[in-house]
Amino acid sequence: MENLEQNNEQENSNSNGEQPAVQTEGSGERQRSARAEEYFKNRKQKFTGPRRPREERGNGENPAQAPGAQHPSDGQHGWHTNIKNAIEANKRIQQNRLNTDIKLNHNSKATVRITPLGGLEEIGGNITVIETQNSAILVDVGMSFPDDDMHGVDILIPDFTYLRSIKHKIAGIVITHAHEDHIGAVPYLFREMQFPLYGTPLPLGMIGNKFDEHKMLEYKRFFRAVEKRRVIKIGDFEVEWMHMTHSVIDASSLAITCEAGTIIHTGDFKIDHTPIDGYPADLHRLAHYGEKGVLCLLSDSTNSMRPGATLSESSVGPTFDTIFSRSKGRVIMSTFSSNIHRVYQAIDKGVKYNRKVAIIGRSMERNLEVAMNLGYIKLPFGIFIDAAEVAKYPDNEVLIITTGSQGETMSALYRMAVNEHRHIKLKPSDTVILSSSAIPGNEGSVSTVLNYILKAGANVAYKDFSDIHVSGHGAQEEQKLMLRLVKPKFFLPIHGEYQHVSKHKETAISCGVDERNILLMEDGDQIEISSRSMRKIKTVKSGKVYIDNQRNNQIEEDVVMDRQELAENGIVIIVAFVDKQNKTLLEKPKVSSFGLVSDRDDRHFSEEMENVLVSFLQNANKEVVENKRMLENEIRQVLKKHIFRALKKYPVIVPTIFVQ
Ligand SMILES: [Zn+2]
Numbered sequence: 286m287e288n289l290e291q292n293n294e295q296e297n298s299n300s301n302g303e304q305p306a307v308q309t310e311g312s313g314e315r316q317r318s319a320r321a322e323e324y325f326k327n328r329k330q331k332f333t334g335p336r337r338p339r340e341e342r343g344n345g346e347n348p349a350q351a352p353g354a355q356h357p358s359d360g361q362h363g364w365h366t367n368i369k370n371a372i373e374a375n376k377r378i379q380q381n382r383l384n385t386d387i388k389l390n391h392n393s394k395a396t397v398r399i400t401p402l403g404g405l406e407e408i409g410g411n412i413t414v415i416e417t418q419n420s421a422i423l424v425d426v427g428m429s430f431p432d433d434d435m436h437g438v439d440i441l442i443p444d445f446t447y448l449r450s451i452k453h454k455i456a457g458i459v460i461t462h463a464h465e466d467h468i469g470a471v472p473y474l475f476r477e478m479q480f481p482l483y484g485t486p487l488p489l490g491m492i493g494n495k496f497d498e499h500k501m502l503e504y505k506r507f508f509r510a511v512e513k514r515r516v517i518k519i520g521d522f523e524v525e526w527m528h529m530t531h532s533v534i535d536a537s538s539l540a541i542t543c544e545a546g547t548i549i550h551t552g553d554f555k556i557d558h559t560p561i562d563g564y565p566a567d568l569h570r571l572a573h574y575g576e577k578g579v580l581c582l583l584s585d586s587t588n589s590m591r592p593g594a595t596l597s598e599s600s601v602g603p604t605f606d607t608i609f610s611r612s613k614g615r616v617i618m619s620t621f622s623s624n625i626h627r628v629y630q631a632i633d634k635g636v637k638y639n640r641k642v643a644i645i646g647r648s649m650e651r652n653l654e655v656a657m658n659l660g661y662i663k664l665p666f667g668i669f670i671d672a673a674e675v676a677k678y679p680d681n682e683v684l685i686i687t688t689g690s691q692g693e694t695m696s697a698l699y700r701m702a703v704n705e706h707r708h709i710k711l712k713p714s715d716t717v718i719l720s721s722s723a724i725p726g727n728e729g730s731v732s733t734v735l736n737y738i739l740k741a742g743a744n745v746a747y748k749d750f751s752d753i754h755v756s757g758h759g760a761q762e763e764q765k766l767m768l769r770l771v772k773p774k775f776f777l778p779i780h781g782e783y784q785h786v787s788k789h790k791e792t793a794i795s796c797g798v799d800e801r802n803i804l805l806m807e808d809g810d811q812i813e814i815s816s817r818s819m820r821k822i823k824t825v826k827s828g829k830v831y832i833d834n835q836r837n838n839q840i841e842e843d844v845v846m847d848r849q850e851l852a853e854n855g856i857v858i859i860v861a862f863v864d865k866q867n868k869t870l871l872e873k874p875k876v877s878s879f880g881l882v883s884d885r886d887d888r889h890f891s892e893e894m895e896n897v898l899v900s901f902l903q904n905a906n907k908e909v910v911e912n913k914r915m916l917e918n919e920i921r922q923v924l925k926k927h928i929f930r931a932l933k934k935y936p937v938i939v940p941t942i943f944v945q
């Protein structure tokens with residue numbers, strides 16, 4: 286592995302170091318005075334002698350000191366006697382340092398293709414294919430949540446159609462971090478096809494839990510636990526995990542190198558200089574790749590709209606401290622179950638104020654258990670109590686940590702708020718901390734649970750404290766830092782809706798990325814990149830597959846569409862007996878409708894339908910009346926037109942006609 290790295294270093298230094306003067310002189314847009322031209326000509330001649338190793342020469346712009354040099358003014362010493370020469374030389378060094386292009390290997394015609402199958406036009410469901418001619422890797426396999434009109438759908442997973450077509454060349458899956466929108470769909474993929482699964486310990490631990498739930502523990506044999514800062518060969522790719530700060534511990538950015546060059550995939554990130562575990566983002570490795578030359582950067586766009594920088598996770602601690610110190614009764618803290626550091630900070634304050642800790646909510650318990658088992662956090666076991674024991678302790682000695690900060694109706698917090706929890710009922714002396722912000726789309730349910738908590742008389746600490754929650758995603762200044770460290774030639778903003786990626790594009794342009802080298806992708810776009818160009822070459826099938834958690838099964842799209850139609854337009858069922866000889870109704874038709882007219886108007890509506898039927902039959906031709914299928918079809922059309930005229934709705938119409 287180490288050797289691979291060194292070879293790359295060598296390759297870059299060749300393309301970079303051999304002809305520095307020629308490459309700079311060749312670019313016509315740079316204007317120089319005649320004197321400077323003269324200087325560079327002289328300087329180039331000096332380089333025609335025997336070449337020294339690169340380390341001795343420095344980067345070629347700033348030659349190492351050579352005590353016996355005869356022309357001190359030429360910069361060989363690192364200094365000049367002529368200040369103007371120094372100005373020119375420095376200018377050139379600045380330009381070269383910012384020029385990624387000269388660091389890329391233009392001798393190779395190799396290309397690499399990048400295809401997001403989820404994660405764009407949405408926040409969630411992240412999965413990206415990176416492939417060469419012969420092999421492919423997947424970066425993350427995440428899930429997302431359904432819209433309100435997807436009735437009976439619990440989660441969405443990416444459409445795997447494209448993966449089926451390239452299955453033979455997939456060498457592995459690489460995981461950036463343990464959030465559901467990056468690992469949630471792994472079990473569903475593995476049901477159908479399995480590949481080696483590379484990740485750091487926490488993401489693998491969380492995926493292991495999923496395999497457990499799905500009764501597919503045997504697939505743990507595909508786990509490959511990686512070390513950060515260590516390059517691993519997967520198919521045609523060399524991949525390095527670089528530590529990143531985010532709202533879940535053990536997150537990573539990836540450096541993915543193939544013949545075409547290096548791709549940096551940030552994963553989800555913020556740049557937290559004072560993280561709880563003392564492991565800040567590995568900016569040094571990012572800078573290392575930036576210096577070597579990065580072909581393309583794929584970067585998290587979630588907070589593109591936010592100026593400034595996201596606050597450190599550790600800024601939440603003092604806010605918790607203030608709230609805990611003031612609380613006379615129980616403290617109930619709710620956050621995302623995966624935000625282990627947030628949970629840890631609450632427990633830390635709980636212990637400080639002499640409270641026992643009850644963790645309530647299955648996902649919260651499991652995640653904390655995994656983090657403790659893997660040694661990511663250390664807590665004395667004696668502080669924990671069960672939900673059933675809470676009543677045994679005085680209120681001011683209890684801290685409850687629970688799920689439900691998004692207002693999920695199945696969550697412990699929701700059940701406590703509506704008095705449906707077996708052990709805990711909210712009371713006026715309680716302080717409830719909602720340490721989160723509503724994920725777009727969840728605002729309604731968060732507001733519902735907030736109302737219930739207030740109705741129960743409890744105190745709520747939510748957005749009124751500015752540092753009660755901090756985001757896990759970097760704002761503009763952190764996105765800029767990433768762009769400046771990595772200095773990519775090409776840029777693909779990811780992890781966001783169109784508004785987020787397009788704002789991220791603006792930020793990238795302001796940080797020196799050429800506008801022509803930025804593409805705003807949609808799911809299914811296949812982008813081909815070489816050292817010279819980046820372009821979209823085709824669109825592959827993408828989309829969502831609907832999953833019903835109760836049955837742990839896929840729901841077909843037409844079923845979901847039918848449900849949508851029923852919910853929006855209602856249904857009309859008609860049973861009628863037709864005399865084909867006389868083209869009349871043999872008896873009053875039976876009309877039932879649901880979700881269309883009120884019960885009060887039911888009779889009137891039935892009569893209307895009957896009238897429509899009678900006049901239709903009178904005018905219908907014999908051929909139609911004698912063919913049951915044709916007759917039902919025509920009746921459906923006639924009723925549809927009539928109902929739309931009267932009610933502006935297109936209900937589902939189910940005619941059952943008996944012809945005699
Ligand atoms: Zn995340």
Ligand SMILES: [Zn+2]
Nearest residue numbers: 464466467553
């Ligand atoms: Zn994410």
